[in-house]
Amino acid sequence: MKDLDTAELARLTGLPASTLRYYEEKGLIVSIGRRGLKRLFDPSVVDRLSLIALGRAAGFSLDEIGGMFAPDGGPRIDRGRLVEKAEDIDRTIGQLTAMRDGLRHAAECRAPSHMECPTFRRLMRVAAKGGLGHSRQKPQSPA
């Protein structure tokens, strides 16, 4: 496959060109040269960008992801890190599950005000004590 310029890579991956430049600046991807001003990328960066997307979806920061590439470009992923992250996610799932069930209950609850619903109040107390570490969910993917 032929080398790709920024626009082609953007089209292939759905990422804006500005993001690709930003990733290059951060060292997450590397361009193999220029044609005039235009960057040229090896087609393998498409895979690399998928990997980056995966890391982001798993909750790793860009810096962490940067540390997961071997100098040769291949992934160098510590399996322990994956397990750890899986556990993180698992905890989050537990909290979100409690939250979801609580919200559903609150939505159906017959009590005149939420403040009089015992389930709601229990949920409130748990949240107040920080038991539900607020696990931000992003509005949505730019897609």
Next chain:
Amino acid sequence: MKDLDTAELARLTGLPASTLRYYEEKGLIVSIGRRGLKRLFDPSVVDRLSLIALGRAAGFSLDEIGGMFAPDGGPRIDRGRLVEKAEDIDRTIGQLTAMRDGLRHAAECRAPSHMECPTFRRLMRVAAKGGLGHSRQKPQSPA
């Protein structure tokens, strides 16, 4: 119960005084007066702050939460919103579950490199297509 000043409220809720001032500035809580410079809060703000914490944990923004209080201070929560949010959370749970399972598989996978593991590659593709909207989890609660 006696009115509370900022320091007492901070102690009761575990929130830093700066956050309480910030919440007041945003209109999420109201102080009922001053003693000298010090704000005085009605004890009911403790409940209110719990409610705010709950909202945050459920993934609502502070602005959204601000819209959930009736002028009288009681919660005025649209049950539809709760159901919607529960569905949001449910979707997130689904994505996180896939991610967790994928990570666990990747951690155990016998393939010499992750790039050769079909499960891993499938996960990558899904993430690249944005199917896994990156649902940020915060490192942890300040607790």
Next chain:
DNA sequence: CTGCCACCTCAAGTCAACTTGAGGTCAAGC
């Protein structure tokens, strides 16, 4: 050969939810 226009660079802006810091004030204790 000339323009066009896509792409470039670099600095600055955005968003959310706070935190930090400098400098001010006032109720209370000695």
Next chain:
DNA sequence: GCTTGACCTCAAGTTGACTTGAGGTGGCAG
């Protein structure tokens, strides 16, 4: 009466992941 120090105000800084904008440049169609 004076010091102390907790609390105050207001502006600016922080973090992460980008986006935006002004101004520049060069390959290529005509």
